[in-house]
Amino acid sequence: MTEKIAVLGAGSWGSMLANILDENGHDVRLWSYNPKQVEELNTKHTNSKYMKDFTYSDSLVAYSDMQxxxxxVDDILMVVPAQVTRSVAQNLNTILNEMDIKPNIIHGSKGIEQKTYKRMSEVLAEEISSNNRNGIxxxxxxxxxEDVAKKDITLVTAASSDIKIAEHFQKLFMNGYFRVYTNDDIIGVEIGAALKNIIxxxxxALYGLGYGDNAKAALMTRGLAEISRLGTSFGANPLTFTxxxxxxDVIVTATSSDSRNWRAGYQLGKGEKLSDVVKNMGMVIEGVATTQAAYELAKQRGIDMPITSAIYNVLNExxxxKEAISKLMLREGRSELE
Structure with a gap:
């Protein structure tokens, strides 16, 4: 089954997913707003800002013209930063209005929209008319x-409230090193994807301060409990978070120096200012905006999320x-299962 697929967003993850789809034999068009990036992809087959030392498939074609x-196309994959997903979707909807196509939509963005607290599938459903798309x-x-580029064994989930749409994308992405499972709990999958960046x-930050494996395990375990509490309050299946x-996703992003969120936390742990960390990163740090959205959501819904609150205070207050860790550790004792 060969499909025509547009990938909107040529960062590290978007471009790598585009390369997988191209390797799988599909006709893939990779869109970027940056003409210089498009030129580099088409002439050198590299994407030096995001994926150093990686050469993309010769047959993968990049575009700066979204139309x-x-x-x-049969399918559209969106992998743009969460806070610009709405504007990109609005542009896409205008274009689709002029075309006689109704593509399947999938996204790979990991974040929650600030102020509205919407998940990305909700944003897409609001901005792309049902007349212009199939399922999301x-x-x-x-x-x-970086590991996918090396063809390291990678397992992911394709989730949709319409399981047939999830199964459709499962078939498109599957190959010998990239295995895809399906899930109909899109709420849980999107909340887990977004909030793991906080952890x-x-x-x-813990590593930057010199803490070891015990502290890391504690943070990951209790952090996942917070993610599950918030997710299930929206109706997510608690099993999704396991x-x-x-x-x-918590394991890989909380232990890998390839994670830009981990690197940002490390610099904060070393005492650097958030403004300098953001400036030096040169790429979007999704966890910063997601922390604020999750903190405000937790207050709004009465969900106890002390780790999220602590990180919010570091970022915004x-x-x-060190002070945030001390306050976390000296809180009143409670049951682990609460």
């Missing part, structure tokens, strides 16, 4: 782009990482 990229899905799991920030898009 040309999505012409006559998400692809997520423990998947550092990655904390894990990096799977690939839950604990699996000038609380030092």
């Amino acid at each position: 040309a990229a999505v012409k006559d 899905a998400v692809i997520s799991g423990p998947s550092q782009a 990655a920030l904390g894990a990096g 799977g690939l898009s839950g604990f699996g 000038n609380v030092s990482v």
Whole structure:
């Protein structure tokens, strides 16, 4: 089954997913807003800002014109930063209005929209008319782009409230090193994908301060409990958070220096200012915006999320990482199962 697929977003993860789809024999068009990046991809088959030392498939074609990229496609994969997903979706909807196509939509973005607290599938459903699309899905799991580039064994989940759409994308992405499972709990998969970046920030900060494996394990375990509490309050299946898009993603982002959220946390743990960390990273740190959204959501819904609150205070209230850890450790004792 060969499909025409547009991939919107040529960062590390978007471009790597595009390369997988191309390797799998599909006609793939990779869109970027940056003409210089498009030129590099088409002439050198490299993407030096995001994926150093990796050469993309010769048959993968990049576009700076979104209309040309999505012409006559069967499927659209969106992998743009969470906070610009709405604007990109609005542009896409305008283009689709002019075309006689109704593609399947899947996204790989990991975040929650600030102020609205919407998950990315909700944003896409609001901005892309049902007349211009079929179902909406998400692809997520423990998947550092750098390891995928090496063809390391990688397992992810394709989730949609319409399981047939999830199964459709499962078939498109599956190959010998990239295995895809399906899930109909899109709420749980998207919340796990977004909130694990908060835990990655904390894990990096712990390492920056010199803490070891015990502290890291504690943060990951109790952090996942917070993610599950918030997710199930929206109707997510608690089992989702023990799977690939839950604990699996927490493990990889909270232990890998390839994670930009972990690297950002590490720099904060070393005492650097957030503004300098963001400036030096040169790429979007999804966990920063997600921390604020999750903190505000937790307050709104009365969900206890002390780790998220602690990281929020570090990012927004000038609380030092050491002080935040001390306050967490000295809180009143409670049952583990609460």
